[in-house]
Amino acid sequence: MNLSPHRLSRTDWTHIAFLALPTLLFVTFYVYPVISSIHLSLHDWNGFAPKMRFVGLQNYQVLIGQPRFLHAALNNIIWVAFMLIVPTGLGLLLAAILDRGIRGEQVFRIIFFLPFTIPAVAVGAIWRWMYEPDNGLITTVLKLLGLGSFAQNWLGDPNVVNLSLMGSVAWWTTGFAFLVFFAGLRNIPTECIEAARIEGATPWQVFWKVSFPLLWPSTIIVLGMSAIDAMRLFDVVWAMTKGGPAYSSEVLAVQMYDLAFGRFDMGRAAAVAVYLFIIAGVIIMPYIIYMSRRVQDSEAD
Amino acid sequence: MSSSIEQRQTILTRTVLIGMSIVFVTPLIVAFLTSFKSPAEITRVMTLPTQIYWENYAIAFGRAGRTFLNSLLITAPAVVLSLLIGAVAGYPLAYMRGTGGKLVYFILLTGMLVPFQIVQIPLFFLVQRLGLYDTIPGMWLVHTAYAVPFCTFFMRNFFASVPRSMYEAALIDGCGPATYFWKLLLPASGSGLAALAIIQSRAIWNDLLFAITLTTSDNARPATVAIAGFASSLQVEYGPLMASTIVSVLPVMAAYLLFQKSFVRGLLGGAGK
Numbered sequence: 001m002n003l004s005p006h007r008l009s010r011t012d013w014t015h016i017a018f019l020a021l022p023t024l025l026f027v028t029f030y031v032y033p034v035i036s037s038i039h040l041s042l043h044d045w046n047g048f049a050p051k052m053r054f055v056g057l058q059n060y061q062v063l064i065g066q067p068r069f070l071h072a073a074l075n076n077i078i079w080v081a082f083m084l085i086v087p088t089g090l091g092l093l094l095a096a097i098l099d100r101g102i103r104g105e106q107v108f109r110i111i112f113f114l115p116f117t118i119p120a121v122a123v124g125a126i127w128r129w130m131y132e133p134d135n136g137l138i139t140t141v142l143k144l145l146g147l148g149s150f151a152q153n154w155l156g157d158p159n160v161v162n163l164s165l166m167g168s169v170a171w172w173t174t175g176f177a178f179l180v181f182f183a184g185l186r187n188i189p190t191e192c193i194e195a196a197r198i199e200g201a202t203p204w205q206v207f208w209k210v211s212f213p214l215l216w217p218s219t220i221i222v223l224g225m226s227a228i229d230a231m232r233l234f235d236v237v238w239a240m241t242k243g244g245p246a247y248s249s250e251v252l253a254v255q256m257y258d259l260a261f262g263r264f265d266m267g268r269a270a271a272v273a274v275y276l277f278i279i280a281g282v283i284i285m286p287y288i289i290y291m292s293r294r295v296q297d298s299e300a301d
Numbered sequence: 302m303s304s305s306i307e308q309r310q311t312i313l314t315r316t317v318l319i320g321m322s323i324v325f326v327t328p329l330i331v332a333f334l335t336s337f338k339s340p341a342e343i344t345r346v347m348t349l350p351t352q353i354y355w356e357n358y359a360i361a362f363g364r365a366g367r368t369f370l371n372s373l374l375i376t377a378p379a380v381v382l383s384l385l386i387g388a389v390a391g392y393p394l395a396y397m398r399g400t401g402g403k404l405v406y407f408i409l410l411t412g413m414l415v416p417f418q419i420v421q422i423p424l425f426f427l428v429q430r431l432g433l434y435d436t437i438p439g440m441w442l443v444h445t446a447y448a449v450p451f452c453t454f455f456m457r458n459f460f461a462s463v464p465r466s467m468y469e470a471a472l473i474d475g476c477g478p479a480t481y482f483w484k485l486l487l488p489a490s491g492s493g494l495a496a497l498a499i500i501q502s503r504a505i506w507n508d509l510l511f512a513i514t515l516t517t518s519d520n521a522r523p524a525t526v527a528i529a530g531f532a533s534s535l536q537v538e539y540g541p542l543m544a545s546t547i548v549s550v551l552p553v554m555a556a557y558l559l560f561q562k563s564f565v566r567g568l569l570g571g572a573g574k
Contacts (some may be wrong), residue, residue, distance in 0.1 A: 015393035022390035029446035033420035119507035125532040135344040275417040286412040
């Protein structure tokens, strides 16, 4: 670049003008609140008192020694692993099956995608009813099959509640993975597949040796989005259990909301948020770097 | 490969597909049927309602009617504003050469990894100070601001797929870069904007976190907050709850079904056929 900053062209000025408002919004609603949260996390404050009391890193130290906090953080990590594996794997399986040219493809595609379109709170409402311990569909079906002894207090038992929540989230998000993979498979040139088939490859080999590597762009989108969603997870848990029973299904976002707006312990809540931010950063930053690189690569072509 | 193996495979894949379809569609059907059942019938989950019981919908609208209107009043303008901001930011970032543009793009992208929890408390106080707490315009502003990273990412990639020759030709013809954007590029970007509109409608209509933090009364409270309240109360009345759920689900579901094709195309960043 040999453009000196003093000699900006009219085009440059237009570009800067276009970027002004988005940048202002970004600074006001991302940069300022993040800094403000970090500042707040070093204080003891109930949200009303005119003065905040500086406590240094005390909030962070207290949290790291609290079983409740560690349990919620562990839940978040389990959620990330779950979201990366289960909805992604199921979506890939369904897409691969449907891509083989099956009658009624259109109908299946709509069915698999429908749950993804509904609000998280609707997922919560519907699945609270499905998991209702006495008359819910799952218990009813188990009883009909003579498996009544397997019925659980799906959302009321601390040992079962997380699995129940994950079941409903898999139902909700698999459609997204499915659709991205399906669109990705449709974008693979048929010549590649045909060539492999002529060479005598089985459908299984064709999929893993040809299709799957070419699906990499789709895989990246699905994995990135899943990880981000798992870190931010709030709505489904809030609508179904509010983190209960006895904090067993709590994730950091729910704990932070409870501390801030339920107990008005703003400093402690901000420290939970900062921890979440750090964990999310470690997990997701490589993804963001990869994405912005990939765009630059495609420009170079 | 012998045809009997192939046949067995076809049967296997059919079984998997049909089995999964039943799993996917059953909760929606159960919710739909439950919304038409009277309290006496509601515990018989496997049966059809003997008669259509509209009372559940009447109760749902009585309790949450205003919140459905709020959802609509929040979502429609906020979607338009977020598309506009994404396009305005994406345009220069798609055409700028050099490190400045790349740096701005990278910084905006990092917004996508920020868990909203870290902005939640300061945002609560910021919106109050702006006098926008519990107002619908406040929700427009917040949804537009938090759409900046994703919408910029999306529109930048879309614009980058538009042939650059179109831009250069317009500039040679004496068209300024701003005129090019408003008069030529934006009108030609219908498919990208449509796909983004669907994604944003879903994100904003379905939002709970910002709504629960920044609204408190029927003044601005959207349906998601009302439903979350019903669903997590101790004594849940499933009839009215399912009725309000069905109403909340329909708009976005209908939008996706209608614009499925452009959504898939837009998702692939214009790389598709």
